[in-house]
Amino acid sequence: RSRIPVILLACGSFNPTTNMHMRLFELARDHLHQTGQYQVIEGIMSPVSDNYGKKGLVSARHWVAMAKLALETSDWIRVDAWESEQDTWTETVKVLRHHYNEALRAFQSKKAFTRNKHPTESSTGNSFSCQQPVLPELKLLCGADFLLIFYIKEIVEKFGLVCISRAGSDPSQFIQQSDLLSKFQHNIFLVREWIQNEISATWIRSALSRGLSVKYLVPDSVIAYIAQHVYTAESEHRKKGHLLHPLRLQNTTIN
Amino acid sequence: DPDRKTEVVLLACGSFNPITNMHLRLFELARDYFHETGKYKVIKGIISPVGDAYKKKGLISANHRVTMAKLATKNSDWVEVDDWESCQSEWLETLKVLRYHHQKLLSADVTNSLQDAVPITKLGRKRKQEPNRHEPIKKKNQSPVLKSVPQVKLLCGSDMLESFGIPNLWKLEDITEIVEKHGLVCISRAGNNAQKFIYESDVLWRHKNNIHLVEEWIPNDISSTRIRRALRRGQSIRYLVPDVVRVYIEQHRLYSPESEDRNAGVVLAPLQRNATDPRSSQALN
Numbered sequence: 001r002s003r004i005p006v007i008l009l010a011c012g013s014f015n016p017t018t019n020m021h022m023r024l025f026e027l028a029r030d031h032l033h034q035t036g037q038y039q040v041i042e043g044i045m046s047p048v049s050d051n052y053g054k055k056g057l058v059s060a061r062h063w064v065a066m067a068k069l070a071l072e073t074s075d076w077i078r079v080d081a082w083e084s085e086q087d088t089w090t091e092t093v094k095v096l097r098h099h100y101n102e103a104l105r106a107f108q109s110k111k112a113f114t115r116n117k118h119p120t121e122s123s124t125g126n127s128f129s130c131q132q133p134v135l136p137e138l139k140l141l142c143g144a145d146f147l148l149i150f151y152i153k154e155i156v157e158k159f160g161l162v163c164i165s166r167a168g169s170d171p172s173q174f175i176q177q178s179d180l181l182s183k184f185q186h187n188i189f190l191v192r193e194w195i196q197n198e199i200s201a202t203w204i205r206s207a208l209s210r211g212l213s214v215k216y217l218v219p220d221s222v223i224a225y226i227a228q229h230v231y232t233a234e235s236e237h238r239k240k241g242h243l244l245h246p247l248r249l250q251n252t253t254i255n
Numbered sequence: 256d257p258d259r260k261t262e263v264v265l266l267a268c269g270s271f272n273p274i275t276n277m278h279l280r281l282f283e284l285a286r287d288y289f290h291e292t293g294k295y296k297v298i299k300g301i302i303s304p305v306g307d308a309y310k311k312k313g314l315i316s317a318n319h320r321v322t323m324a325k326l327a328t329k330n331s332d333w334v335e336v337d338d339w340e341s342c343q344s345e346w347l348e349t350l351k352v353l354r355y356h357h358q359k360l361l362s363a364d365v366t367n368s369l370q371d372a373v374p375i376t377k378l379g380r381k382r383k384q385e386p387n388r389h390e391p392i393k394k395k396n397q398s399p400v401l402k403s404v405p406q407v408k409l410l411c412g413s414d415m416l417e418s419f420g421i422p423n424l425w426k427l428e429d430i431t432e433i434v435e436k437h438g439l440v441c442i443s444r445a446g447n448n449a450q451k452f453i454y455e456s457d458v459l460w461r462h463k464n465n466i467h468l469v470e471e472w473i474p475n476d477i478s479s480t481r482i483r484r485a486l487r488r489g490q491s492i493r494y495l496v497p498d499v500v501r502v503y504i505e506q507h508r509l510y511s512p513e514s515e516d517r518n519a520g521v522v523l524a525p526l527q528r529n530a531t532d533p534r535s536s537q538a539l540n
Contacts, residue, residue: 019276019494019495020494022493022494023493023494023495026491026493026494027491029491030489030490030491073498074493194481195476195477195478195481195485195495196474196475196476197473197474197475197476197477197495198473198474199473200473203472203473212287213283213284213286213287215279215280215283215331216276216279216280216283216497217276217280217473220330
């Protein structure tokens, strides 16, 4: 039984990280596992860099800090600050390439390590590490709206998409109508979220600036952090007047 | 004037099988709503899980449901769990639970008033003797009799409101007393049928000032039914229920195809009771 190991990567502002962001990972993992062909070994949350221009963004280090707090209780999802530390906005495909290279590096050192060991010795736990380590696939976790983005070719060709859509919407038809997408449909996984839970981070920020409760929508640890580094009406307007960078996950569930 | 605000206690009755983040959100939404009116102050939230005698399909033992609700509210400073209803051997009408909590508040209030009433003169004397003390005089001590009693309002989603229309599920006189003497706080999605439902019922329309409709802008469909379904299918329920509840469910293996079959074929307690009561055949409209 050799399942293909998969790493899920989600990009976005995570401003702040909500329960819904984390749900997307859980849904995607369940879906891939139930195909019988994949084993999700890791989830990576990659907050965007500060220099984004979208209204209401506070500094990236806060997003990373909040994501870390939110993911404290998760044993497989982690936050990666690489993208947030770049000087400018990084195209999604570049973020994918970076994390793919990192995974490749880790895989190569693991392979070298196991080659040196006695062939009957096996490492702990994972089903795939009993034999030679298998190179994991890296897939982008996103909302269905991401399918609309034009520069998607390399992503579906080299990596793959796990696309979460709401109950009531069905992107499969959209995929059939696109030559590019239907060509790579084997690498586009459509996951339906039947339990509606659309926690928009924009609404969260509005609620916070109005003094309304966001408990049970956002982890308590994140709420406590926000109380120290307040989202005010001021920060919502801070980026007004800046040009918006190319569309990325706009109006998708990740934002 | 903060002392002029009507104090409100929110009471949620239901199966809580299991409790979810959605249930907990109802309290937060309702409290924000009341506070924004400037006229109310929500002083407490009470979760009252239904007893096993309710006989709903898939209902697991009250012990577990109460425990999970308690775990879920451990870090809330205003929402608590009350197990009085769940301890009764017979199923209780929601109105009876409302009356119980209302009565409980009344007696607590009387006790508090009596306690507050005693030191008035003492306090007065102290102030004369020690003018530098900065103890504020509590206004309510001066007239305990006039202080308004906290209201207990039934907190629910639009599904419970619309269940008023299900034949034999509720007694018309119960619905009347709930909206007349206590009040309803109904959380529903923007663009729902709640207003229409109220409009189409004479009883509800008459007391519409005591029915507070709160719009929920974040669609939140995390029903217990869906949670149980996900669990049966081995799917993750993380971030839909508090983590402590998820861990508890896993440790005790609470939900399975077998647990879902409990009470299969058994008539729901209110339907059983009201079927034999001629008064229940009165329609809501």
